[in-house]
Amino acid sequence: MLKNILKFALAATVVLGLTACNDSEESKKGAEKKVETKQTVIKIGATPVPHVEILEAVKPLLKAKGYDLQIVEFTDYVTPNIAVNEGELDANFFQHLPYLIEFNKNKNTDLIKTASVHLEPMGLYSHKIKALSELKDGASIAVPNDPTNESRALDILVKEGLLTFKDVDFKTAVDILENPKNLKIKELDAPQLPRVLDEVDAAIINTNYALAANLNPLKDAIVIESKDSPYVNIVVVKKGNENKEYIKALDEAINSDEIKKFIREKYKGSIVEAF
Template sequence: MTKFLASLAAMLLLAGCSSGSDSGHTQTLSVAATAVPHAEILKQARPILAKEGINLDIKVFADYVQPNTQVLEKNVDVNYFQSKPYLDEFNRQHGTNLTVVTGVHIEPFGAYSRKIKSIDELPDGATVSLPNDPSNGGRALLLIAKHGLIVLKDPNSPISTPKDVIANPKHLKFRELEAAILPRTLDEVDLALINTNYALAAGLNPVKDALLIEDKDSPYVNVLVSRADNKDDPRVQALAKALTSPQVRQYIEQQYHGAVLPAF
C-alpha cells in the first residue's frame, strides 16, 4: 500500500508538472505573418527567444486582413506583416488601436512587367494593376507619380486612389486587385505594382526585375504590431529585441541582397 501511495503521489506530481507546462502558454508567443519575408525573418528570431524560454509560434497568412483581425480577437498575440501607413489606415477605418512595437525592415515597392523592359516603353493606354487597399494602392500611385507617369491631386497623400489622378498623359488604365494576386496579372497587364513580399514569393527579384522601385528612404517600414494591452508584455518586448538584433540584421542583408532592408 505504501508503494502504491508513493507511486500515485509521483504520478500526480508529474501530472501537475505537465499541466503547468501546458498552461505555460504564457511562455509561448504567437505571431501572425505573411510567408515571405516575414515568416522567414521570424524563424531567425526563434532560437534567440528559445534561449529565454519563449516558444515562438508562427502562423502564416496569405492576406492582409486576417493578421490584424486575429490579433484584435486575441487569437494571436502579435503580427508582423504590414507597414506603418497600412496600420494607420486600418486603425482609422476600423476604429481600432493596434500599436507599433518596433520597426523591423523596409521592402522597397516595385513596378514589374513581362511586356516591356524599360518604363520608357510603357505604351499609351497601358493597363496597370495595383493593390486595392488604400495604403498599398496609394503607395503604388506615389511611385509612378514620382517617375512622372501621373500627377496626383495631393502628391504626398499615402492613401491616394485612381480617382485622385489629375493628369494622366499616357492614359493609363488602372486595375485595382487584391495585393496577393498581383504577380499573377503580369501576363495580362502592361505593368503591375507589387508588394515586395508577394514579388519575392512569386520568384521576382526586386533589385533586378523591377522597372521602378522605391529608394531606401521609403516611409513604409514593416512593423511588429500588438494590441495596446499587451505591448509591454515581456514576451512581446523579447521578440522586438530579437527582430532588431545583429543576427537578424545579418540574415536580412545576406538573404535578400537589397530586396529587403533592415530598418534598424
C-alpha cells in the same frame, strides 16, 4: 464559568491563528503558481516571404530565452490584424505604419507598433516591357487595392512623371488629374498582382509577394521605390500588451544583430533592415 469562557476564547484564538496561517500559505502558493504559469508561448501572424522567413530565424533566439515562437501564416492583410485585436494572436508582422493607422481608423481596432524591422521597396514589374519609355498609350498598370499600398504604388508613377493627382491623403485612380499616356489603372488584391503580369502591361507589387513569385526586386523591377520610403514593416500588438515581458523578448530578438546579419545575407539588398 469564567474558566470555560477562557478555554473557549483560547480555542478560538488557536483556530483563527491556524486559519490565518493556512490563508497565508494559500496566498504564497497562488503567487508561486502565477510565476510558474507566465506566458512562454508567443503566437505571431505573418505573411510568407520575407516575414515568415525572418521569424524562423528569430525562433532559436527566443528559444534560448525560454520562449516558443509559434508562427501562423496568412496570405491577406486583414485577418492577422483582426486576430491580434481579438486576442487569438499575440502579435503580427506583415504591415507598415501608414497601413496600420488607416486600418485602426476603418476597423475601429486598437493596435500599436512595438518594433521596426525592415523595408521592402515596392517595384514595377512587367512581362511585356523592359523600360517605362516602352509603355504605350492606354497601357494597363495593376496596383494593390488597399488604401495605403495603392497610394504608395501610385506615388512611384508620380515620381516617374506619368501621373499627377489631386491633393489627397491616399491617392486612388479617381484622384488622377493628369494622365498623358491615358494609363488604365487596375486595382487588385495585393496577392493577385504577380499572377496578372501576363494580362496587364505592368504591375506594381509589394516585395513580399514579388519574392514569393520568384521576382527579384533588384534584378527584375523596372522601377524600384527609394530606400528613404516611410513604409517600414513593423511588429504590431494590441494596445496594453506592448510592455508584456514576452513582447519585449520578441522585439529584442527581432531587432538583434543576428537578425540584421540574416536580412543582409539572405536578401542581399532587396530587403533592408530598419533598426
